[in-house]
Amino acid sequence: MRWDKMSEDNSNVEDRRASGGSGGRGGKLSLAGIAIVVVIGLLMGKNPVEILGMVMQSSNNGAPTQQAGPVNTATDNDQVKSQAVKTLTDTQDTWHAIFQQSGQSYQEPKMVLFRNRVDTACGNATSAVGPFYCPADSKVYLDLGFFDEMHKKLGAPGDFAQAYVIAHEVGHHIQNLTGISSQVHQKQQQxxxxxxxxxxxxxxxxxxxxxxxxxxxxxxxxxxxxGDLEEALTAANAIGDDTLQRNAGHSVMPDSFTHGTSEQRMKWFKRGMDSGDAGQCDTFNTTI
Known part of the structure; x- marks a missing residue:
């Protein structure tokens, strides 16, 4: 990507990496807290039980285990932070314009950078959850070390692949603003x-x-x-449910899918990329 042509607005970014995940409240989650985590798990398309397990482990253990020194992963540095911030800034410019065209006002999300674990309005979470969006506080949470995992374990390197991940989480923010997320959750309960x-x-x-x-x-x-488009499509392919299950040595189980197959994820990213029309993104009233 041409990072030199992109602006960088840090006003919507909280960098909590220096804390290393310390400062947790500890103690057990209340019933209300557990309910919130379950809801967010469903909205994120992740297994709520898995998320609860990580949250409860983090709560019971108090502060997370600290590494002996500073984290020196390949992507946890000022350059990649700058690229993440520039990506968020550019998504803001794009969605402001799109919302304005329909006579609406766009409310910008914030992005929180963290290491190891983080406290959110949706409960405590660890880096194991991966990048996620919390609708309760309208924030995208990102441990930059995830980009190392994309490169080394998923075979999906590249700066546009990383930008795709952030833009995807901003996509969940759009769903939150438009009420789609809450509608889906209500239906899922039945x-x-x-x-x-x-x-x-x-x-x-x-x-x-x-x-x-x-x-x-x-x-x-x-x-x-x-090559940027190919990077994003490679990433979409790598994180398809069927590909992840195969690579983990498991049988493909479509009923357990929560994010879609590799083919579906590439198809829908490319549909948005080709059209530039959010109206073409209605996945609920068409064959996916």
Whole structure:
């Protein structure tokens, strides 16, 4: 990407990396706190039980284990932080314009950078959860070390692949603003686990499409370079439910999918990328 052509607005960024995840409240979660985490797990398309397990472990253990020295991962540095902030800034510019076209006002999300674990309005979480969006505080949470995992373990390197991840989480913010997330959650309460998972897939694919919409306008502004689209598609392919299950040595179980197949994730990102039209991202009333 042409980072030299992008602006950097730190006003919506909270850098909590210096704390290393310390300062947790400790203690047990209240019933209300547990309920919030379960809701957020469903909205994130992740297994609420898995998230609760990590949250409870973090709460019971108090402050997380600290590393002996500063984290020196390849992507946990000022350059990658700058790129993450510039990505967030550019998504803000894009969605402000799109919302304005429909006579609406866009409310910007914030991005929190952290290491190891973090306290959120949705409960405590660890880096194991991966990047996520919390609708309770309208914040995207990101441990920059995740980009190392994308490169080394998922085979999805590249700066535009990293930007796609952030734009996807901003896509969940769009769903929160438009009420789609809450509608999906309400429906999931009335469905079986398999059918609830199917709704989560549609939610995640729509966020992929919204990420593609941002990519479309980034390309129009001359921010993309040769190979950037391929980086994003490689990342979308790597994090498809079917690919992740195969690579983990498991049988592919479609009823357990929460994010969509590799083919679906690439398809919907590219639909947004090609069209630049958020109206083309209705994954709930079409065959996915």
């Amino acid at each position: 469905l079986s686990k398999a059918k609830g998972n199917a709704l989560s897939v549609r939610l995640e694919l729509q966020a992929d499409c919204y990420a593609g919409v941002w990519g479309h306008y980034a390309a129009k502004k001359g921010l993309l370079e040769a």
